[in-house]
Amino acid sequence: xxxxxxxxxxxxxxxxxxxxxxxxxxxxxxxxxxxxxxxxxxxxxxxxxxxxxxxxxxxxxxxxxxxxxxxxxxxxxxxxxxxxxxxxxxxxxxxxxxxxxxxxxxxxxxxxxxxxxxxxxxxxxxxxxxxxxxxxxxxxxxxxxxxxxxxxxxxxxxxxxxxxxxxxxxxxxxxxxxxxxxxxxxxxxxxxxxxxxxxxxxxxxxxxxxxxxxxxxxxxxxxxxxxxxxxxxxxxxxxxxxxxxxxxxxxxxxxxxxxxxxx
Amino acid sequence: xxxxxxxxxxxxxxxxxxxxxxxxxxxxxxxxxxxxxxxxxxxxxxxxxxxxxxxxxxxxxxxxxxxxxxxxxxxxxxxxxxxxxxxxxxxxxxxxxxxxxxxxxxxxxxxxxxxxxxxxxxxxxxxxxxxxxxxxxxxxxxxxxxxxxxxxxxxxxxxxxxxxxxxxxxxxxxxxxxxxxxxxxxxxxxxxxxxxxxxxxxxxxxxxxxxxxxxxxxxxxxxxxxxxxxxxxxxxxxxxxxxxxxxxxxxxxxxxxxxxxxxxxxxxxxxxxxxxxxxxxxxxxxxxxxxxxxxxxxxxxxxxxxxxxxxxxxxxxxxxxxxx
Ligand SMILES: Nc1ncnc2c1ncn2[C@@H]1O[C@H](COP(=O)(O)OP(=O)(O)OP(=O)(O)O)[C@@H](O)[C@H]1O
Ligand SMILES: [Mg+2]
Numbered sequence: 001x002x003x004x005x006x007x008x009x010x011x012x013x014x015x016x017x018x019x020x021x022x023x024x025x026x027x028x029x030x031x032x033x034x035x036x037x038x039x040x041x042x043x044x045x046x047x048x049x050x051x052x053x054x055x056x057x058x059x060x061x062x063x064x065x066x067x068x069x070x071x072x073x074x075x076x077x078x079x080x081x082x083x084x085x086x087x088x089x090x091x092x093x094x095x096x097x098x099x100x101x102x103x104x105x106x107x108x109x110x111x112x113x114x115x116x117x118x119x120x121x122x123x124x125x126x127x128x129x130x131x132x133x134x135x136x137x138x139x140x141x142x143x144x145x146x147x148x149x150x151x152x153x154x155x156x157x158x159x160x161x162x163x164x165x166x167x168x169x170x171x172x173x174x175x176x177x178x179x180x181x182x183x184x185x186x187x188x189x190x191x192x193x194x195x196x197x198x199x200x201x202x203x204x205x206x207x208x209x210x211x212x213x214x215x216x217x218x219x220x221x222x223x224x225x226x227x228x229x230x231x232x233x234x235x236x237x238x239x240x241x242x243x244x245x246x247x248x249x250x251x252x253x254x255x256x257x258x259x260x261x262x263x
Numbered sequence: 264x265x266x267x268x269x270x271x272x273x274x275x276x277x278x279x280x281x282x283x284x285x286x287x288x289x290x291x292x293x294x295x296x297x298x299x300x301x302x303x304x305x306x307x308x309x310x311x312x313x314x315x316x317x318x319x320x321x322x323x324x325x326x327x328x329x330x331x332x333x334x335x336x337x338x339x340x341x342x343x344x345x346x347x348x349x350x351x352x353x354x355x356x357x358x359x360x361x362x363x364x365x366x367x368x369x370x371x372x373x374x375x376x377x378x379x380x381x382x383x384x385x386x387x388x389x390x391x392x393x394x395x396x397x398x399x400x401x402x403x404x405x406x407x408x409x410x411x412x413x414x415x416x417x418x419x420x421x422x423x424x425x426x427x428x429x430x431x432x433x434x435x436x437x438x439x440x441x442x443x444x445x446x447x448x449x450x451x452x453x454x455x456x457x458x459x460x461x462x463x464x465x466x467x468x469x470x471x472x473x474x475x476x477x478x479x480x481x482x483x484x485x486x487x488x489x490x491x492x493x494x495x496x497x498x499x500x501x502x503x504x505x506x507x508x509x510x511x512x513x514x515x516x517x518x519x520x521x522x523x524x525x526x527x528x529x530x531x532x533x534x535x536x537x538x539x540x541x542x543x544x545x546x547x548x549x550x551x552x553x554x555x556x557x558x559x560x561x562x563x564x565x566x567x568x569x570x571x572x573x574x575x576x577x578x579x580x581x582x583x584x585x586x587x
Contacts, residue, residue, distance in 0.1 A: 006374075013371040017357070024359040024400065096355030100416065103319045105344040106372050 007107035014114020021088060022122055029122070032084050035187070036077040036130050043069050043196060044137050051197060066138045070131075071222035072195025075215055077130045078159050079186035081123040082166035089115055089170025090179030112167055112257060119163045120156065127155055142228040151225045157242040158218055162186060164249030171256035189215045214241035271330075272297040272424050272455035273318065278327035280313055287313045289479035291327070295472075297423075300446070300456045302466035305476035306568075311459035312352050314476070315428045318457065319349045332423055348422030350414045352429050352459075358402040362393050362412050365401055369419040380419075387415040391445070407438035414445065425449065427458045431465060443468055463567055467491070475571060483571045493570045499543065501529045502556040515550045516543070527555075532570070 022029055043051070044066050052065030092098050092111065101111055131139075143151065166183050173179035192209060193199070193216040199207050210216055217237040224231035273295040280288040287310045295301040305311050316322045318329055320340045328335065334342040356365050366387055370380030388394045391411040396404065401412060410430065417425060427446070431439040446456060446469050460466055466473045467487040475483040475490070483490060503509040509527050513520050518531055533539050540559070547554055 009374065010372060013368065016371075017360070017368055020364065021359045095358075096351055096353045097357050099321060099351055100349065100355040101372075102321055103344055103347065103349040104369075104372055104420075105341045 003107070007110055007113070010107040010110030011113040011117065014110045015117045018088070018114050018118030019121070022118070028084060028087075029126075032080045033077075033126050033129060035080045036073050036126075037133055039076055040069070040073045040130065040134060040137065043073075054201070055198065063138055063140075066134065067140060067227055068223070069196060070134050070139050070141075070226065071219040072190040072193075073130060073134065074127055074155065074222065075158070075190045075195060075219060076187055077126055078123055078155070078162055079183065079189065081126050081159075082119065082162045082186065083180060083183040084122070085115060085119040085163050085166040086170040086173070086179045086183050087176060089167050090173045090176045093171060094176060108257075112253060115167055115170075116160075116163050119166070120159050123159045123163070124156065127159075141226040143226050144228075147225045147228070151222060154218065154221060154225070154238060154242075157239065157246075161242040161246035161249065164246050164253060166249075168249050168253035168256060171253055189213060190219065193219060195219050214238075214245065217241060270297045271295070272299075272332060273301070273457060274328075274330045275318070276328050278314075278317065278329060279325045280310075280317060280322075281325055287479050288317075288324070291479075291481055293474060293481070295455060295457060297455050298450070298453050299471040300450055300458060300469050302470035302473045303457070303459045303476055304461070304463060304466045304473050304567075305459070306461060309476040310479045311476060312428055315349070315351070315426050315457070315459060319347055319426050320344055321349075345420070346422060347424045347426060348417030348420060349426045350410075350417045350428065350430060352432070354409055354413055356401045356404075356409060356412050356416065359400060361398050361400050362404070362408075363388060363397040365412060365416055366419060369416045373420040375419075383419055387418060390448075391415045392441070407434050407441075410434060410438070410442070411445075414442075418449075422454065424455045424457065427456065429459055429461065432461065439465075463490075475567060477568065477571075483567070490567060493567070498560050498569075499531045499533050499540065500558045500560060501531060501547075501554050503527045503529070504553060504555045508552055508554075511550065511552045512547055512554070515546055515552060530569075 044062060048062040048065040048069070052062050052068070053060040055064055055068055089112075092115075098111070102108075165186075169182040170179045173182060190196070192206065193213050194210060195215065199210040199216065202210055217234040218241065220234040221231050221238040223229070224234065271294060273293065275291055275293040278288055278291040279286070291314070293301070303311050303314060313322070317324050318331060318336065320336050320343050323337060330336070331343045332346040334346070336343050357368065360368065363384060366384040367380060370384055373380075375383065385394075388397045391414070393408060393412060393415065396408060401409060404412065410433075414427070414430065430446070431442050434442060443465070446458070449456060456469075458466075458469060470487060472485065473487055473490055474481045483493070501512060503512060504527070506527065509520060509529060512529055516529070516531055518529060520529055531543065533543065540557075544554065
């Protein structure tokens with residue numbers, strides 16, 4: 001077998017292992033899924049009426065707000081899901097199984113690629129569920145098939161990037177607790193961006209942060225694609241951020257993974 | 264030390280490894296012929312795990328060379344990995360997976376085809392008494408079952424050299440005996456076993472050769488019989504009513520009291536046989552030294568240490584090991 005074929009085969013094995021973990025540890029998966037759904041219901045039913053009126057423009061009210069808030073909720077879904085990635089990477093690193101893998105003649109990278117592939121698949125499934133719930137509570141997108149494809153592509157790119165970042169965080173964490181805390185920041189980012197209210201309603205300093213942080217162009221692009229409104233430069237900026245985060249996460253993870261782990 | 268009819272499974276020369284300023288392995292030379300059991304015997308902190316980690320390509324030495332099955336552990340690590348099976352000191356099973364899935368995972372990582380993987384998995388589950396628990400997650404296994412699964416996972420790839428780091432620590436006597444039997448069966452199949460332990464009895468039961476590791480050095484090496492000859496039958500512990508009797512006895516028998524000096528006990532090397540005991544008591548009687556009580560010890564790691572280094576088993580504090 002060539003090195004590449006070997007890496008692919010071992011990665012597939014590790015992917016199967018990771019997917020088994022998901023089915024064994026359903027409570028964690030459900031918990032990670034519950035967070036964005038609770039956010040969705042909270043923002044739509046408790047705050048949505050008032051926030052929707054404040055959006056300006058046409059109809060206002062709850063109906064308008066559901067459409068506005070879905071991209072933010074989707075990013076919270078991704079951020080929550082990669083928290084699971086970080087935890088399971090840290091579990092592997094702190095447990096003895098990693099030492100076993102290292103004494104076997106396998107493609108070393110497969111341990112990480114297994115995590116990445118499994119997490120991306122899992123997160124995409126969660127996104128589908130969350131979108132389903134959103135449709136149930138009144139989300140009415142107005143997108144062509146092509147735009148839906150673009151939505152899927154951007155969500156996958158974002159997931160891929162954040163998963164690599166989470167893998168690095170899981171590797172960096174000395175304990176499983178730290179690994180579960182580090183990505184929490186990611187869950188908060190959509191709130192300090194255009195996820196829940198337009199940035200021009202924010203005070204100056206915060207507004208500046210909200211406009212330039214990576215999640216805002218991603219959410220704006222998703223919103224544009226889903227609601228059929230113009231996207232402008234946000235699309236390119238969003239993809240750029242995904243590439244930067246993915247590369248940084250990958251590079252960081254690779255460095256941590258290859259270091260001498262004898263502390 | 265050479266054994267011409269056998270090929271060499273493990274050859275170690277001049278091995279050194281430090282953690283920070285602490286020297287953990289300080290110039291180790293070992294030679295393990297194929298198809299034999301070699302046991303590294305030493306107390307906590309002696310460097311056993313560090314040794315196994317280096318031999319199994321997990322960490323690197325600072326100096327020296329290590330060849331396993333003829334391959335260098337640094338420049339040819341993947342060849343070494345393909346030839347070995349490792350069961351570390353701490354459990355290395357996947358808790359979320361069942362016993363069967365753990366073994367299947369190993370089979371897949373060894374690139375066995377499905378049928379062969381299934382066959383070996385079923386065979387190992389059977390051999391290790393795990394068939395009934397095969398479909399339960401490993402997290403629900405007892406310590407003994409987990410240890411057996413751990414070992415079985417290291418065997419899927421049919422390794423030629425097996426490393427076992429304290430395979431029976433924490434097991435009850437019955438599980439320990441089961442584990443010994445498993446090791447003997449493996450030897451019967453012609454594999455080489457490198458085993459660490461804190462128990463002389465275990466090394467005695469299983470090993471062809473034993474090396475005694477103390478503070479990063481091999482302080483004694485030989486067959487179990489050779490080592491035990493240095494501690495013939497262990498020792499007899501004598502207790503005395505007061506310090507005066509203790510001192511008198513020490514003078515008569517020409518042994519030094521324990522350095523601590525608080526206990527009124529004296530440790531006399533000897534095999535504890537009836538004849539030698541009688542001779543011992545006769546000598547004390549002749550000098551009119553009153554003995555309060557007496558216990559006979561069969562040799563353990565402590566005795567070997569005592570015989571080899573002239574000191575009791577050292578403590579495990581890092582300070583005790585740190586080189587000045
Ligand atoms: N990762 C590490 N960082 C720093 N020091 C270490 C590390 N691993 C081991 N040591 C030190 O090296 C020495 C030998 O450790 P090692 O684990 O090899 O001993 P051991 O013989 O396996 O002991 P035990 O019977 O307790 O398992 C100890 O003093 C330990 O403190
Ligand atoms: Mg150890």
